[in-house]
Amino acid sequence: MTTTETDLRTWVPTTRELLIGGRLVAGEGPQIEAVNPATEQVTATVPTATIAQVDAAVDAARRAFPAWAEASPQERSAAISRMADVFEANVERLTASIVNEVGTPAAFAEVMQVRLGIVHLRWQAEAALVDRTVQLGPWHDPVLSYSEVAYRPAGVVACITGYNYPINLAVFKFGAALAAGCTTVLLPSPRTPLTTLWMGELFEEAGIPPGVINVLVGDGPSVGQHLTTHPGVDRVSFTGSDAVGARIMEQAARGLKGVTLELGGKSPNILLPGIDVAALARDIHLRWARNGGQGCAALARMLVHESLVDDFLTASREAFTALRVGDPWDRTVNIGPMIREDHRARVRSFIDDGLADGGEIVLSLDTPVPDRGYFVNPVVFAGLPHDNRLVQTEVFGPVGVVVPFSTEEEAIALANDTAYGLAANVYTPDVEHGRALAAKLRSGTVWVNGGGNMRPDAPFGGFGLSGVGREIGEWGIREYLEPQHVQWRP
Structure with a gap:
């Protein structure tokens, strides 16, 4: 150095x-x-x-x-x-x-x-x-x-x-x-x-x-x-x-x-049949966990077609090894701390409530967080009903949730079943179909297959409480x- x-x-x-x-x-x-x-x-x-x-x-x-x-x-x-x-x-x-x-x-x-x-x-x-x-x-x-x-x-x-x-x-x-x-x-x-x-x-x-x-x-x-x-x-x-x-x-x-x-936002990430979840898993998780999950457009509500759930979780376990929590000056670290102790306590309360409500942590890091600093290891829940607090409320921390769906119509209904409407993403093998689905999503920004960076010439804002x-x-x-x-x- x-x-x-x-x-x-x-x-x-x-x-x-x-x-x-x-x-x-x-x-x-x-x-x-x-x-x-x-x-x-x-x-x-x-x-x-x-x-x-x-x-x-x-x-x-x-x-x-x-x-x-x-x-x-x-x-x-x-x-x-x-x-x-x-x-x-x-x-x-x-x-x-x-x-x-x-x-x-x-x-x-x-x-x-x-x-x-x-x-x-x-x-x-x-x-x-x-x-x-x-x-x-x-x-x-x-x-x-x-x-x-x-x-x-x-x-x-x-x-x-x-x-x-x-x-x-x-x-x-x-x-x-x-x-x-x-x-x-x-x-x-x-x-x-x-x-x-x-x-x-x-x-x-x-x-x-x-x-x-x-x-x-x-x-x-x-x-x-x-x-x-x-x-x-x-x-x-x-x-x-x-x-x-x-x-x-x-x-x-x-x-x-x-x-x-x-x-705020509780942005959905819709994973449709036909996509390569193994190739996408790392980017999917980095996107919602970056900045410690402290981003209003974090795509932490992952709506996954039922045919992809097992493969997605398998790929995600390997992808989670790419998530590193710790000293933000370490160039290999990609997830930093929560802003203050009270906010870390709030994020942990979401995790505790999710477990108490019958949710299961299906993805997590095993590495310990540093002794100093307001760090929280990222976790992903499954098994929670869509009206659960953790699924519906902005956590503003590295906590994600997987929600399976069986039909595209159900995915759209779940995506819109929130008080927020800031952003959404659709992963699909058919880009034109993804663009057509955007019209059905009540979100101020809709990305298809990850979209791109925040353009200076495009609007940002949302529906509802967003x-x-x-x-x-x-x-x-x-x-x-x-x-x-x-x-x-x-």
């Missing part, structure tokens, strides 16, 4: 200040602790924002809004591009920050936690240049007139992110909002404040005008509630659990604010735009 790698193992950003109106200022609220979930060590103490500082951040965003909204598309595009350049220059340390703050394995963190965000920023920079005006042409009743529909920035956006993907979740929100001409207040999860606070410093390095992006950290729900109910905030974008999302929607409703909510609205792509940008009809007589 090189000296650089050794240093990165313990590296965390030194920025502890909030970004308000283009100035890095110390938080005046209670301190919170940043903890490395792989070592359980406190890596920093972070002063949080007071209610007065929330007001100051919103006021700064409001003051900056007119100039940013009136800036040319080229100016906004250039600013977003500069952010991408600064992030690109700091890939190594951004990756280290994610590994040491979230516990994401290093091999996965750089690709999916850092570089993916940069790809999205660069796409958003191009999207800022798009003229979305629609010419409606003439109308003759009662007199000749002409109309166009222009799209105007909505105003100040509160961007509230979850802990599991601090960079990407922020980029999906503030990048789209800035491209649309809005200004923002960014509030990360208090479980992962360090990466986002450092991003505030990187925004300054990129020369983002004062007040266009403001960064706060809270010590609990009071800061977030004040932000979502603030009269100076026009839109609220949140990623997290459906329970918290419902509260945020209620809070935003007091001011009739628009909301974009990307919430949220409201869409992020990413043109659909994500339009969440922060208001259509304006302009009509004139010649």
